[in-house]
Amino acid sequence: MRIALLNPNISKPVSEIILDEAMRAKQPETVLQIRTADFGVEYIETLVEATIAGHAALEMLSSVHPDADAIVLAAFGDPGLDALKQASPIPVIGLTEAAVTVAHALGGRYAVVGISERIGYWYRDVIEAMDPSPRYLGYSGLGERFRSVSTVREEQLDQLLAMCHRAVTDLGADSIILAGAPLAGLAREIVSEIPVPLIDGVRSAVRMAEFMAGMGPLVRRVGAFAPQPEKSHSGLSGSVSQMIGRLREVS
């Protein structure tokens, strides 16, 4: 099985954190590929950055290996996810989608802990739209800004642990999602310190992509998920028009 990881941000160190955890999460025979966005920001915190990342993720579809069986959109918040699902001939799974799926599959209620309060507005919007049930207990993020997105995990470890403990004692969380690609792997490292399951977005998404890769071919001959309609376009990169395969250039 072959799975492509798309980091819709430009930080290669974060891509390496993602790939490292994905390698530990994948089944033995799964082959992984990772791509980093050509344009965008280092990591997403705002709706503006998420909108740009959604476009970047679409552009990355053309770089997916032709034999890939599934795609992981490797940024928590899942920018552009629904469009990717519509454009791609193979399943696409987002980190948030996968982590929330795991939280529900475990049973009980869950809280979400992440690296930035600023990003909370977007995360809350995304999770509440994905899961309007009372199972979602809320998001809490680090109040102060960290030095580097690639080391925030070590730098703020005590604060992150404290937020997890509060999620259990104050909110009654039965499990906790650790949100944000920069926290990939943290769940594994602190598993012994927290009395409820910790859910890693990258691990969840890689395993969920393996799951979906086995669901068979995606037959979509009609409806909203049928191939993109032919249409005049302009100024799009070759990769998007090629991937979509049906756009007619406007001279």
Added chain:
Amino acid sequence: MRIALLNPNISKPVSEIILDEAMRAKQPETVLQIRTADFGVEYIETLVEATIAGHAALEMLSSVHPDADAIVLAAFGDPGLDALKQASPIPVIGLTEAAVTVAHALGGRYAVVGISERIGYWYRDVIEAMDPSPRYLGYSGLGERFRSVSTVREEQLDQLLAMCHRAVTDLGADSIILAGAPLAGLAREIVSEIPVPLIDGVRSAVRMAEFMAGMGPLVRRVGAFAPQPEKSHSGLSGSVSQMIGRLREVS
């Protein structure tokens, strides 16, 4: 990996249909085990039958292989699912839960097609509670009663196909869940005739169980999913009290 399939109904022919499709769906190295309920009905149609099946499913936990990595509750409607998730030290996945997860992962809206109109009340209740979003477009079931639950798939093939086509043209379904263990395998057989993805509950649940088995140990030392509290009890089978492990017999 080792996965236990629990058919909470008493029909061994249906267990065989389930196991047959599960064998096709599983990854090569996965080992399967199936159990059929000791008490209950041939197949569930009513809330009464579902309540009995929920209890039966709990009793079956003690028959799960001690090295199992995950459990599939193999009846659409998922009777007793939340209780099983709470009682079991390994992940438990229901057919409805898995099929709805697949429908969401594919993107778009989905309809559900099944073998009985009578069962529709329960299915609608379960799916609407699981998925309050407008992605769920509704359930339709065979109006007339079939001769046998183990042959309904062949017997009513034309009607089932017609219901799938109506789900696409009238409801705008982007995918279709074929509901009910007796329809296991049908999605594979008619895939070429329907222009949108068909979702098989057994295949979905086996693959999702493999996914969850890889999420690591379920640490649950506190809260609603901590081990069952000790408590006086009476008249319970040894298996339930043993599985739960903490009930104190009332003389």
Added chain:
Amino acid sequence: MRIALLNPNISKPVSEIILDEAMRAKQPETVLQIRTADFGVEYIETLVEATIAGHAALEMLSSVHPDADAIVLAAFGDPGLDALKQASPIPVIGLTEAAVTVAHALGGRYAVVGISERIGYWYRDVIEAMDPSPRYLGYSGLGERFRSVSTVREEQLDQLLAMCHRAVTDLGADSIILAGAPLAGLAREIVSEIPVPLIDGVRSAVRMAEFMAGMGPLVRRVGAFAPQPEKSHSGLSGSVSQMIGRLREVS
């Protein structure tokens, strides 16, 4: 009028607490009958115990007096309630259902106070499913374990009063439901100390059963609440198959 109270747990002392309060709540000419479950636990705290109690409650239907006009399912959380409504030819009312109905009929918002934090997960699930409106302000339960379910009311009186006061001052509750059959009667005893109405589940359910008993015969010749369909079964107690009346034994 004749009303049957079904305690789906095995504790006869709790049955006596229930009957005592029911005697005070009923109209003069109403005749009461109480039954205690043959199998199950002393009192429910978990989803596992609630699932078993749901089956136990169904079994108890056969012990209802043939001239009964309505049934009260006498455990807060209402285990198996919808199945009982479907199986029974006379109205069935649950304690939670009745207490929430009273809270709405009084007007305003209500909080729920009970004897155990552990049970809170199930109560919250049940109440939120029954009442998705913002009128429900939340549940709070005793943090520490009590010595005996039949004396918890006296033993923890101060704590229970404090929780009621906090529901008024912190949550703005316009009324308070005292949850759990072991608290039956407490509302009556502390009415002078709390400045908003206190709602007793047993009193609510007995009065609501009297109400529904006067709504006339339940005509259900078609649909999901028509008599149970005939079907092969196995291992069920005589009482369930007799009550349901339409199950065909599998040899």
Added chain:
Amino acid sequence: MRIALLNPNISKPVSEIILDEAMRAKQPETVLQIRTADFGVEYIETLVEATIAGHAALEMLSSVHPDADAIVLAAFGDPGLDALKQASPIPVIGLTEAAVTVAHALGGRYAVVGISERIGYWYRDVIEAMDPSPRYLGYSGLGERFRSVSTVREEQLDQLLAMCHRAVTDLGADSIILAGAPLAGLAREIVSEIPVPLIDGVRSAVRMAEFMAGMGPLVRRVGAFAPQPEKSHSGLSGSVSQMIGRLREVS
């Protein structure tokens, strides 16, 4: 027990239809009183008329017998119900509130059938706000205008029966609410022709008022349902200011 029925419309013939059915519904020892509004319209169809009726209902509070134990607001749609609950020292029950409570207590899904399509907008608003669950299947009203509100029941009997049958076959209704005070008693008359329970608003409300009258005194010393605050006012009838008891006249 003493129950006051308030018809917030000016039609005395409709008050008589209401009282007639209420007499059949009440328990033997219950004493009934009915009042007809001093101002307003013959029967409500629009939001404008409902707003006027809400005020009229408040004015009628002063005419309630001082020993009354509960009040029935006897117009489907329950104009002014929440304000009445807040103003009254005894329980107040609306026809819609009571009928929806009965539908839920019976179990299953319900449809609503009434005498006017024009009134449907208001009914739908009221019921959807009261019951956001999928149990409510929709409202259908007579398309053509009837000759008289006091004889519409006989005049349009065939159409009303046809609407009930369609609710069962097309919508899958497990019960049907017959909406509108002018239809009081119809459920009783056509019970043998419809295969699911028919719910009469007047019967439901009288029985529910008897239920609530037994719930004990309404203690409301704080919060939104505490006695009305003192305040300057002008142009109000003596009855409202007297009833509310705390308004200070502006000279």
Added chain:
Amino acid sequence: MRIALLNPNISKPVSEIILDEAMRAKQPETVLQIRTADFGVEYIETLVEATIAGHAALEMLSSVHPDADAIVLAAFGDPGLDALKQASPIPVIGLTEAAVTVAHALGGRYAVVGISERIGYWYRDVIEAMDPSPRYLGYSGLGERFRSVSTVREEQLDQLLAMCHRAVTDLGADSIILAGAPLAGLAREIVSEIPVPLIDGVRSAVRMAEFMAGMGPLVRRVGAFAPQPEKSHSGLSGSVSQMIGRLREVS
């Protein structure tokens, strides 16, 4: 453009506060008219008072200038708003409706701050019905009673500022609605002290009325918003029957 402001309460000083802020908010060429209710209370805090104000507002329709282009219902909580929309041949906008529209148009989440805790029950009901989304973060009101509704703004300034600051820091509000006609103008006065937009109900409603006045004639020949049906009536003021134009007096 001509806009009529209807204060459905009897306080002329509050009408002056409203008119003063409306004069500042309106576009230069807009002509304003204000009317104060003939009956009702000084300011609304309860559901009872809101019900009376709804009727008063309907009565005021007949006093609207015949060339008016739009109407502002100038009490936060919007008593009778839907009925006014139905009865009026020109657009009607409420303060709450307008303020919530502005909060959504700005983007982000908003809190509501007002002059009375007692009024909170009604405000919460109205806002939650209008906006079930998680964008609404809650209402907080002054705990203690103020001396005069026309000076509460100055009298309680420090408390109001503190509530606004808490809405930002504790709730994460991206904007704040200042609720209640007596607070009209406060947003303008404290804009420099609060780091997020402050929304004034009167300003919002005047500008929104100007917006809607430009949407063209309201064609409503059929359906729920067609002219009121002719109907017998009694005891209504001439103004209501004249405005509605279709009521037939009962002798």
Added chain:
Amino acid sequence: MRIALLNPNISKPVSEIILDEAMRAKQPETVLQIRTADFGVEYIETLVEATIAGHAALEMLSSVHPDADAIVLAAFGDPGLDALKQASPIPVIGLTEAAVTVAHALGGRYAVVGISERIGYWYRDVIEAMDPSPRYLGYSGLGERFRSVSTVREEQLDQLLAMCHRAVTDLGADSIILAGAPLAGLAREIVSEIPVPLIDGVRSAVRMAEFMAGMGPLVRRVGAFAPQPEKSHSGLSGSVSQMIGRLREVS
């Protein structure tokens, strides 16, 4: 007042249709500016196209006149709207947002009619997220493909009229939104043929932008709508980084 219209698609003829209707809708003293996207498609039908258009709309922010008072995002479906609201120092209004606001302000329930069934999936997603209430009655689009987006209005007039009539008679619509920039002006042209208000997205948005322009300066010093945080970036056009003003280029 100065308002900028941003067409996030590349079709200049559609920009002209939009501008033409905007000129008729605006108040006399309002000055309009229109911009057409540099990249993207002729008109949006899919989630893929909407994602690209969202990015294009952000890029267009730098072309807005420095003295503009408000912005209209001139494509139904409002691609990238929330990000634009976050990035822009002046109010941004989308066509869908404005049309739904008008429908609510008119009162009653509304249906949406548009030029393409394919686009329906996106429109439904957007409207249902924006308005979860039962006031939204559904979307219907032209089944067959039209020859040209700039003439579809004339070409398919009969079909569009028929869809409007069905919205009134079959769905009970109290008003109808005509969706899609290519239909700008149609509401004005067919107003005499449809018995309920027709809502034009461009007119609604221009008037709503004028409304919001008068709400005063957008103070946003803290929280999710504070200025974009500084952050490394790469491959972004100068205009986005300049507009956002706080991105630090990665070498």
